[in-house]
Amino acid sequence: MVEDGLWDKAPRPSIIYGQHVWPGLAGTVNVSKGTAMAMADSWKVTVHGKQSHGSQPEQSIDPIVLGAHMVVRIQTIVSRQVHPLKSAVVTIGTFHGGLKENIIPATAEFTLNVRTFDPEVRELVLGSLRRIIAAEADASGAPAPVIEEISSFPQCYNDPSSAEDLMRAFEETLGDDAVIETPPVMGSEDFGVLAEALGVPSVFWFFGGHSAEQVDGETPPAG
Numbered sequence: 567m568v569e570d571g572l573w574d575k576a577p578r579p580s581i582i583y584g585q586h587v588w589p590g591l592a593g594t595v596n597v598s599k600g601t602a603m604a605m606a607d608s609w610k611v612t613v614h615g616k617q618s619h620g621s622q623p624e625q626s627i628d629p630i631v632l633g634a635h636m637v638v639r640i641q642t643i644v645s646r647q648v649h650p651l652k653s654a655v656v657t658i659g660t661f662h663g664g665l666k667e668n669i670i671p672a673t674a675e676f677t678l679n680v681r682t683f684d685p686e687v688r689e690l691v692l693g694s695l696r697r698i699i700a701a702e703a704d705a706s707g708a709p710a711p712v713i714e715e716i717s718s719f720p721q722c723y724n725d726p727s728s729a730e731d732l733m734r735a736f737e738e739t740l741g742d743d744a745v746i747e748t749p750p751v752m753g754s755e756d757f758g759v760l761a762e763a764l765g766v767p768s769v770f771w772f773f774g775g776h777s778a779e780q781v782d783g784e785t786p787p788a789g
Contacts, residue, residue, distance in 0.1 A: 568763045569748040573777040581728055584757040590774030594749040595736050598710040598770040599729045601720035604653075604681040605688055606754030610716055611636070611699060613663075614709040629674040632706045636699055637661065637676065643694045654691050655752055681752050683721065698712035720758040725767030732769050748772070 590596060613636070615629030637658050648654045656678060663674025678695070682688040696713065703711050736745045761768035 569760055572760075573764060578764060579766060580756075581725070581766055582761045582764075582770070583732075584755070584770040586755070586761075586770070586772055587775040588772040589776060590746075590772065592774050592776060594744045594746060594774040595771050596746045596773075597729055597733050597736070597769070598748050598750055599723050599726040600709060600724060601683055601721060601750045602724045602748075602770050603750065603758075604655075604683050604719070604752045604754050605685075605721045606719040606720075607680045607688070607692060608677065608716040609680075609695075610675060610677050610714045612714070613674045613676075613703070614711060615670070615672060615674070615706075616708075618670045620670060623670065625707055626670040627708045628670050629708070632672065632702060632708055633661065633663065633674045633676055634705075636702045639698045639702060640678070640695065643691055643698070647690060647694055648687055652670065652687050653683050653752070654687050655679075656691065656695075657681075677716065681754060683750060685721075690713060700750040717756075719754045719756050720762050722755045722758040722768075722770050723761075724769045724771075728767050728769050732771070743754040 588596070599666065611633075613629040613633040615627035615632060616625070618626035640656060644654045644656055657680075658676055658678050661674070661676040664671040680688070680691050680695070682691060699711050699713065703709070731744050733747070755770060757770050758768070
């Protein structure tokens with residue numbers, strides 16, 4: 567919307583508010599002061615190899631094995647490169663390769679998601695991903711992999727003063743016990759794009775959507 571000229575067509579606000587349901591008790595709200603949600607980056611990585619029949623593995627560069635090495639090596643980024651008092655999450659959500667059990671395919675692909683709070687940590691993780699992906703391909707004698715950015719969301723940051731004002735307003739309406747100050751969560755939202763584009767403060771909060779009987783961790787009955 568921003569790229570399509572939202573703020574050229576709509577009135578420019580002095581502050582932006584947003585909300586989202588989450589698994590809490592109906593009638594309650596959760597608000598963070600400062601950092602509320604993480605930055606998120608999603609990629610699709612296409613690993614190129616050399617196709618061959620499974621009976622002639624010496625003729626191949628196996629992109630499935632190569633991709634698997636990448637996935638395993640990627641696991642060391644958070645555990646060995648990110649400071650233990652910082653936060654980062656790297657998830658490999660999909661991995662696809664090949665169409666038949668006896669054919670080594672020409673390509674494989676996987677998708678990944680990175681979540682961070684600190685811009686420096688984000689750059690560290692993304693840089694390490696690029697280095698590992700390129701180095702593993704080079705070590706296998708494979709063509710360069712292709713990295714495609716799927717999405718990139720900025721940090722969701724709540725202006726502390728505005729968040730405090732909002733919490734007081736909620737308390738007057740819902741009661742003190744219904745308003746919960748919440749630490750940052752690793753979830754992400756594209757909401758931050760709206761305020762970032764204008765340079766105005768913003769506040770994003772969560773509201774509960776379950777009855778008391780449904781917030782005990784049990785799956786609610788069907789129907």
